[in-house]
Amino acid sequence: MDESDLSTETEWIRRCQSGDKEAFGLLVKRYMRQGYYAALSILGGHDDALDASQEAFAKAFRAIHTFDSGKRFYTWYYRILKNHCLNALRNKKRAPVAVSTLLEEAHNVPADEPSRDEMTEREQIRRAVWDALWNLDPEDRELLVAREMLGTSYAMLAELLECPIGTVMSRLYYARRKLRAHLEKERP
Numbered sequence: 001m002d003e004s005d006l007s008t009e010t011e012w013i014r015r016c017q018s019g020d021k022e023a024f025g026l027l028v029k030r031y032m033r034q035g036y037y038a039a040l041s042i043l044g045g046h047d048d049a050l051d052a053s054q055e056a057f058a059k060a061f062r063a064i065h066t067f068d069s070g071k072r073f074y075t076w077y078y079r080i081l082k083n084h085c086l087n088a089l090r091n092k093k094r095a096p097v098a099v100s101t102l103l104e105e106a107h108n109v110p111a112d113e114p115s116r117d118e119m120t121e122r123e124q125i126r127r128a129v130w131d132a133l134w135n136l137d138p139e140d141r142e143l144l145v146a147r148e149m150l151g152t153s154y155a156m157l158a159e160l161l162e163c164p165i166g167t168v169m170s171r172l173y174y175a176r177r178k179l180r181a182h183l184e185k186e187r188p
Contacts, residue, residue, distance in 0.1 A: 060077050132186065
């Protein structure tokens with residue numbers, strides 16, 4: 001996020017704190033995709049992730065007066081979202097849905113039509129990757145999804161996790177190694 005984006009966001013937040021719901025809508029629009037995928041990486045299901053990300057935005061709006069203007073909105077929202085998702089998991093006392101379902105919902109279909117064999121192979125790879133992801137610790141899965149699927153920068157991950165960039169890089173390295181080990185174990 002560059003300086004002008006940050007000043008625009010700061011203005012939206014100031015307006016929100018004055019009760020402007022339209023300004024909050026602009027924040028939601030900017031971060032709804034990231035929020036959805038963050039919730040999806042924790043909860044595992046499309047509907048649950050959509051509900052959780054929307055409920056977290058509602059909680060953020062109700063608490064916007066507590067927002068520290070020295071922070072980024074997404075960092076603050078992300079903590080609300082993550083806590084909401086973890087509470088939802090605890091309350092449901094259930095395992096995440098099948099990874100194949102998650103993958104089908106999150107998959108972007110390419111414009112050119114692949115052959116049936118290519119589609120089958122891609123689907124097998126996707127399932128293997130998601131199955132391996134679900135075998136990781138939630139923290140590793142969350143980190144990999146944020147970096148690899150959402151393209152979250154190292155700096156933003158460091159801010160979200162409240163740790164140095166070097167720690168983020170190290171955790172990603174080991175998370176990728178664990179993922180690779182799970183994939184190699186499942187290979188025929």
